[in-house]
Amino acid sequence: KPNPVHVAVTGGAGQVGYALLFRIASGQVFGPDVPIVLRLLEVTPALKALEGVAMELSDGAFPALTDVVLTDKPAEAFDGASWALLLGASPRKDGMERGDLLAANGALFGPQGQAIGQHAASDIRTIVVGNPCNTNAMIAAANAPDVPADRWFAMTRLDENRAKSQLAAKSGTPVGEVSNLAIWGNHSATQYPDFANARIGGRPVPEVITDDAWLNGEFISSVQKRGAAIIAARGLSSAASAANAVIDNVRSLNAGTPAGDWTSVGVQSRGEYGVPEGLFFSYPVVAKSDGTWTVQEGLQHDERAADRLRVTIAELEEERAAVRHLLG
Template identity: 50%
Template sequence: MLTLLSAMYLVVRTASAQAEPIRVLVTGAAGQIAYSLLYSIAKGDVFGKDQPIILVLLDITPMLPVLDGVVMELQDCALPLLREVIPTDKVEVGFKDLDAAILVGSMPRKEGMERKDLLKANVAIFKTQGEALEKYAKKTVKVLVVGNPANTNCLIASKSAPSIPKENFSCLTRLDHNRARSQVAIRVGVPSDSVKNVIIWGNHSSTQYPDVHHAIVNNHGKEMSGFDAVNDESWLKGDFITTVQQRGAAVIKARKLSSAMSAAKAICDHMRDIWFGTPDGEWVSMGIYSTGNSYGVPDDLMYSFPVMIKNKTWKVVDGLSINDFSRGKMDGTAAELVEERDTALTFLGA
């Protein structure tokens, strides 16, 4: 019996070892988020320990010398799953036959820049990248937008790739989700994995709504609601929310750089859950296409919802009770997204 099991194991291992490489694109690949991200992807933390990877690194032409250094470092890591690294500044190379696209690069807000000018610049970028996905990528490609304003950039990319299902596009609110989870864990005095089912509603901006009303905390062996575990409603409805909303700015103020390490970790969490699914009974937050949802969120937005994932397909967690406090917060962040969308669409048609 042992011999048979051993033989079966060897067959499975051999089959796994011969798996076809998947093509994974990271844009803004010479930047600091990508620098924290690429090693985790290449060593198998995201797409699996037996999944060979072809990493495609796209950035603007002036960043190609820096990208060469990143390629050298990846080569020097001697990672067995990393079959090829392709640095490029050309979309026809970067988006060809992709299985996954992680769109990190975007135009950052510069001092004195109006929000509408920032939107206009990013509409141009994500229209081009959406058109490249449409023209060159696989129709099954999973697209994660990280570059800000992430929700609206994601919407523009999806509208520019009409033959790729809207469900294949998502934007990153997992960093906010992880921040919320960690803040509750610190407050209660438990590890972060003892907190589950927090929710980020809406926009990845300072209007986002971190919601603990449905969270569950394993408080030293006893499972209880997030509100009961924290036992401080004023904190949960006040400082907790503003801490999560403004955490990115706080990191920049302290480091003089944006939150690259935690953003990279959140990207890995997000893509790994798409690939392998969420644990039974648990949900995560991600910005997804809003259409016909049960929470009264306007259609045609990329809005962060609680989702469960199975077979690389997400499903919104329906039927959660929403009180008046939550409704006001959810509507507020939706209003911001509607305004962003409407402004962006005027540029898209220009």
């Protein structure tokens, strides 16, 4: 039997956690034969609810799940972890501005980044899901200078999946036919879901969907605002689809992206496509099964796309300015 993979999950008693943990335990992420240790971090008042989740994990009788650690101490949660999935944060409520979220959540991610740097396994990879995830990832990474920069990710896979579903529905094509869909920029309403470089059945999307007004209008805005639409409909932010995206994200980074395709994920910019260095920016990322990845080079943006990139860059720069005191 291989050694167990230690997976740290913060906010394990929350709604995304509830939809995620059972799927990890069932072997859907790392394979049915890879033993898993779940290391769950919660704030102290939520430990009781977390115990309830652990009881249900036990009642799942998952053969791959060898241990579950419950704690309110980051050092213990990240000890020996190869993956850190940072869900823990306060979710956006109806009417809440991103600025409020920055203030509430920014301060959590410095200490968690430090604990990852000090206690995680040498192969640690961290995906930040808790919003605002790009800037939270920047804070966590800045507080763990010994962890290589290419091990930190901010999740935009849910946006990618949403965009693919919209394109599939509009073109009457199975969603599995939609590929090369990149979300550029921030996981927020300024993101740019790049239909122009995406493909349906291997053909450029604008060749298959010739309705340019829809692509440049309703398509983009429906992807950008999908999170708010789910809150309006459900009264709660998306959780099961978010957990599903976490699983897709880990699997892509672990197994690699299919030949010729890429996935969307926020990574620390080294200036690719004119994005200021250091911002966590969602790019088309080509991942290999050895854990390395590169930003896909050479994609073209027309003027409208370039304008959209400027908007999302400006928003990320504003967020960085607002949390500069947390960047170490």
